[in-house]
Amino acid sequence: MLADLEELVLCESFSADVEAVARSARVVADLGSRLLGAAPQTVVVDGVVHLRWSFGTPRVLLVGHHDTVWPIGSLTTHPWSVVDGIARGPGVFDMKAGLVQLFHALASLPSLDGVCVLVTGDEELGSLTSRALIEESARGCAAALVLEASADGGALKTARKGxxxxxxxxxxxxxxxxxEPEKGANAAVEAAHQILAVSGLGPLLNRDLPSPHGPDVTTVTPTLVSAGTTGNTVPARATISVDVRAPSTADQRRVDELIHGLTARTxxxxxRVSGGPERPPLEPASSARLFxxxxxxxxxxxxAPLRGVAVGGASDGNLTAGVGCPTLDGLGAVGGGAHADDEHVVLAEMPARAAxxxxxxxxVRG
Structure with a gap:
């Protein structure tokens, strides 16, 4: 498992570099072919390579991704290393160790009948080219098991906000x-009003909750903001990006109505408002039986007894749950530091998680 993990990490796979993702897909395909005894179906959408293995009539869908957030060359600053049982390197936790665990788990089974494996190449970019493939693969399955990295301490992810x-x-x-500033209509001033209005939506929706934090809280966050062209011109245009995370489909729809109902005050x-729900929630009911x-x-x-937690980040598990497939997430590596300098995996946990x-x-197969 360690040798396979090293091979995957040393093949950098920055999501925005389709050539790097294609190289990584070949390495993943070789690994899966060796351990599963079958070559994958290669699906290329808009230049992005995804891999799928199917055995018989699928009942269990295993979901992972081989792209990472780390730009090409990150091995120079974040080299592959193993020290005191801890593996480090770009993408080691999110989620190349999860892929290794997936293939080794399947290799230990006497039969792969009823299993489908889907490894995508653009999860970190929002699964724009793989979404249809994920949803198609999940429909009709009894379960989707997502090999994203675990939460703190190895906890499984039983809910994700939409x-x-x-x-x-x-x-x-x-x-x-x-x-003559009075002849202008200041878009920056109006943007300030809209930022305050958007920022107030979260407290409005969460006013009956016991805590302003936690898995049941809807967050509405203005992020990117821009306005104006020069320092001596009343801004004629401003833009605001807004990130929303909602624990339920009902909350997601309510926020959508409120944001599309905003009006100008200046x-x-x-x-003009564009956008809307991108990933549905993975609600606790979807994962309860699988947990x-x-x-x-x-x-x-x-x-030891497992823990389940709800998290705010989205994954492809949101998409499988969104088409009605029972979904359990966070079955991948134990470690920490996803997308950060301290990204690492606890190697001793890998065989147990594969088992x-x-x-x-x-x-699940019965």
Whole structure:
């Protein structure tokens, strides 16, 4: 497993570099072919390479991705290393160790009948080219098991908030800011009103919750903001990007209605809103039965009791849950530091997590 992990990490796979992703796909395909005894179907969409293995009529879908957020050359600053049982390197935790665990878990099974494996190449970019493939693969399956990295301490991810993205464009009117500012309509001022209005949506939606933080909280966050062209011109245009994370489909729809219902407050300006829900929530009901099966599997293997947590980040598990496929996420590596300088994997946990996955697959297939 360690040798396979090293091979994957040393093949850099920055999501925005389609040639690098293609090279990585070949390495992943070779690894999977060796351990599963079959070559994958290669699916290329807009230049991005995805891999799929299917055995019989799929009942269990295993989901992973081989792209990373790390630009090519990151091995120079974040080299592959193994020290005191900790592996480091770009993408080692998110989620190349998860892929190694996936293939080794399947290799331990006497039969792969009913299993489908999907490894995509653009998850870190929002799964724009793989979404249809993910949803197609998930429909009709009894379970989707997602090999994204675990939460803190190895916890499984039993819920993920849905993600929505919006752009608010403010149209105003330019004027000389020194000679005749009154003839302009200041888009930046109106953008400030909209930022405050958007920022107030979260507290409005969460007012009946006991805590302003936690898995049940909807967050509405203005992120990128721009306005104006020169320092002596009343801004004629401003843009605001908004990130929304909602724990339920109902909350996601409510935010969508509120954002699309925003109105301008500054005379002479108007606003245009685009965007909406991108990934549906992975709600607790979707994972409940699978988490119970995972707990039973852990007990049979003599492992410590599993923990399940809800997280705000989205994954392809949101998409499988969104088409009605029961989904359990966070079955991948134990470690930490995803997307950060401290990205690492606890190697001693990898065989146990692979064994847990294999036992869970057997339980789902019956």
């Amino acid at each position: 993600a929505s993205w919006y752009e608010i464009v403010v149209d105003g009117k330019a004027a000389h800011s020194g000679l 005379a002479g300006t108007r606003i 119970a099966l995972a707990q039973q599997a852990a007990t049979r293997l003599g492992m 847990l996955l294999a036992e869970l697959i057997k339980a």
